[in-house]
Amino acid sequence: MKSVKPKKNLGQHFLTDLDIARRIADTVDACPDIPVLEIGPGMGVLTQYLVEKPREVKAVEIDSESVAYLYEKFPKLRENILGEDFLLMDLTQVFGGKQFVLTGNYPYDISSQIFFKMLDYKNLIPCCTGMIQREVALRMAAAPGSKTYGILSVLMQAWYDVEYLFTVDENVFNPPPKVKSAVIRMTRNEVTDIGCDERLFKRVVKTVFNQRRKMLRVSLRQIFNVAKPTDGFYEQDIMTKRPEQLSIAQFVDLTNMVAEQLNILGQ
CATH class of the missing domain: 3.40.50.150 (Vaccinia Virus protein VP39)
Known part of the structure; x- marks a missing residue:
């Protein structure tokens, strides 16, 4: 053979x-x-x-x-x-x-x-x-x-x-x-519902890790384009972190925060 x-x-x-x-x-x-x-x-x-x-x-x-x-x-x-x-x-x-x-x-x-x-x-x-x-x-x-x-x-x-x-x-x-x-x-694992929109979760994860050396308050701006989130959004404690510091649960929370802003902005 x-x-x-x-x-x-x-x-x-x-x-x-x-x-x-x-x-x-x-x-x-x-x-x-x-x-x-x-x-x-x-x-x-x-x-x-x-x-x-x-x-x-x-x-x-x-x-x-x-x-x-x-x-x-x-x-x-x-x-x-x-x-x-x-x-x-x-x-x-x-x-x-x-x-x-x-x-x-x-x-x-x-x-x-x-x-x-x-x-x-x-x-x-x-x-x-x-x-x-x-x-x-x-x-x-x-x-x-x-x-x-x-x-x-x-x-x-x-x-x-x-x-x-x-x-x-x-x-x-x-x-x-x-x-x-x-x-x-x-x-x-036993997760059946991640607790946020899966599509947006992937988008958030990929967006912030593509600028992994920057704080979240900088890298997340790409998601909102020219729109501006409500006052205080970028001032939250999590926004001073870099993506490698976040657990999966924190990424889920972050995704829900972003989803709320996108909804407010009509995006």
Whole structure:
């Protein structure tokens, strides 16, 4: 069976360490009894351990050469190998509307996009595991007050408990990436209503972190455009803080404060 050549334009770095592959596969056991969707299986190093588990497994792969390889290597899985772009998929159709675990050795250049899409389907995905760039994993698991705490930290932790499981060195990949990797697990928390408008929450978080060195009373002005909030809005204590100092609960409160002003201004 001819090996698949890693493609730089797809950000492919194939894991070669079978022990690590098995450890990653075992992370899905935190959410038993539901199907698994693997993103970017490549040559199936992770897939081979996922299919040993007593649950349905599907794999989505954008690379046609990898799809052909997987058809040959896993003939029994052929119907469940999806030659599609994950970012364009309707995830409600994958398992007929049933919940599933998301896992994979995620392409570094689109990992954040993958997780933002996951948030759109958070009620379908109670658990997400897999390997990503270490820097991104640290950001996702970061606590308020740290330099790595940012947009991804807040938006993911609002809905998921994020665990940084272990670090993976560069030398276990073909080709070796220029950075270290990390395996994470995200488990859906008990939040069903965040307590504010979700769309505005995302907008507020992204707006203030795009100017993370500035106080909120400065960065929030972008949301109001040329309109001016009511007197005293920018004088509140929270306005002297910078975004990395706020907890998720404080971001919810801030979003509600902004929503009240937008309503007053008719925006």
